[in-house]
Amino acid sequence: MTDRICSSDALKEKGLSVRFEHSSLALPAFVIRYEGKVYAYQNRCPHRGTELDWEPGEVLDGDGEFLICATHGALFQPTTGLCVMGPCKGASLQFIPVVEVDGSVKLTDV
Numbered sequence: 001m002t003d004r005i006c007s008s009d010a011l012k013e014k015g016l017s018v019r020f021e022h023s024s025l026a027l028p029a030f031v032i033r034y035e036g037k038v039y040a041y042q043n044r045c046p047h048r049g050t051e052l053d054w055e056p057g058e059v060l061d062g063d064g065e066f067l068i069c070a071t072h073g074a075l076f077q078p079t080t081g082l083c084v085m086g087p088c089k090g091a092s093l094q095f096i097p098v099v100e101v102d103g104s105v106k107l108t109d110v
Contacts, residue, residue, distance in 0.1 A: 003107045005031055014064030016057035029096050031105055034078040038105050040096040041081050045069040047088035
């Protein structure tokens, strides 16, 4: 099963994320483009369960190198979701499998 999230053009390298919801997901999610690939995670920090973005789509730090939790500043690797700094260090964001094909980013195998 694959469901379209957005067009490939909607995701700029280290830019704003695209938020999405799907009936198979318990919580809102987001997808980003980082180092030319797309990555998706549930929009939920493992520390307190709050959403990462401080404004819709704002999930990367100022340098665009890490995902950042707006509530307490925890930093996560964009490629793995692993928390590398902050109160949830060692925990991970919930990965969501996505693919990019034919100019679209699609949810798959949820």
